[in-house]
Amino acid sequence: SITMKQATRKISFSVRSSRHPLGRVFEAADRAPAVPLTYFEALTAAAFAVFAEAALDLAVLEVGLGGRHDATNVAPARMSLVTSIGYDHMADLGPTLDAIAREKAGVFRRDRPALAWTDDADARRAIREAAASTGALLHEVDREVSIAGLRTDLSGSRFALQTPVRRYSLSTPLPGRHQARNAALAVRAAELWAEAEPRIGAAAIRAGVELVRWPGRLESLRVGGRTVLLDGCHNAEGAAALARFLDDAGIRGDLVFGAMADKQIEEIGRLLLPRVARVRFTAPAVERACPPDELAARLC
Numbered sequence: 001s002i003t004m005k006q007a008t009r010k011i012s013f014s015v016r017s018s019r020h021p022l023g024r025v026f027e028a029a030d031r032a033p034a035v036p037l038t039y040f041e042a043l044t045a046a047a048f049a050v051f052a053e054a055a056l057d058l059a060v061l062e063v064g065l066g067g068r069h070d071a072t073n074v075a076p077a078r079m080s081l082v083t084s085i086g087y088d089h090m091a092d093l094g095p096t097l098d099a100i101a102r103e104k105a106g107v108f109r110r111d112r113p114a115l116a117w118t119d120d121a122d123a124r125r126a127i128r129e130a131a132a133s134t135g136a137l138l139h140e141v142d143r144e145v146s147i148a149g150l151r152t153d154l155s156g157s158r159f160a161l162q163t164p165v166r167r168y169s170l171s172t173p174l175p176g177r178h179q180a181r182n183a184a185l186a187v188r189a190a191e192l193w194a195e196a197e198p199r200i201g202a203a204a205i206r207a208g209v210e211l212v213r214w215p216g217r218l219e220s221l222r223v224g225g226r227t228v229l230l231d232g233c234h235n236a237e238g239a240a241a242l243a244r245f246l247d248d249a250g251i252r253g254d255l256v257f258g259a260m261a262d263k264q265i266e267e268i269g270r271l272l273l274p275r276v277a278r279v280r281f282t283a284p285a286v287e288r289a290c291p292p293d294e295l296a297a298r299l300c
Helices: 004-010 021-029 039-054 097-107 121-134 178-194 202-211 236-249 265-275 292-299
Strands: 080-082 113-116 137-140 146-153 156-162 167-172 219-223 226-230 254-257 278-281
Touching: 021 039, 080 097, 097 113, 097 121, 113 121, 113 178, 121 137, 146 178, 146 236, 156 178, 167 178, 167 202, 178 202, 236 265, 254 265, 265 292, 278 292
Parallel strands: 080 113, 113 137, 254 278
Antiparallel strands: 146 156, 156 167, 219 226
16 A cells, blocks of 8 residues: 555656646545545546546446455446456466456355356356345346357457347457457446446447457557567456467467566467567566566576
């Protein structure tokens, strides 16, 4: 944890004005008794202030770390989604997939839809038990939908999706077969939301999938006349998704690789290094970064 005064020094723009959302958070937290917050908690509170001021009808919140103890979990969720369960943040979430699943399921709410796509049997059991304990209305999306005719390349992904409501022909600019299951979760969420909001029909759902953008996830850029794929995968599950796409697209290029020292470096390297022609190690300009020479020692 850090105090608001410490957090203020870490932020590069001026926020001391009480009119600025972060300024209002700092002002409230510094009142006696002072409330120490983490950087993420401060930004989450500021985001809520912005949402309230804008009088939003609906906000989509991405959980930061896990679920149960995450700052975003104070929101009165109308619907909860668990998109995937992999080994990440294990110091906080637990060492096994079922433990991680229980933490992620902390976002479930009584009598509200809870959607999950679960491949692991232990994680599935944990999700079911959490939903039963909470009283959430569980939808196991991987058992409610089917995906067919999937094609994916640098331009995106195209596939047919059959849900309990209708059949769709969908196209998304997001490359990778994992994006089809992400889209399936989003489509089922939209269908369930449409039960209370009839404006969300088939055309709106197709348009949402087609217009989505996700910077930093297999984002294709042109740099110096070369195609560069920017992907922020930060655990073994993300690396496996990237590796599958490289295989599917028949891409074997050069890799510029950097990682935090506490990540699954060996597992990520095992997945990615055999699929590239050359690798150059680097390090982001943060204290947690693994130095390039250490990356080379651990992976080569």
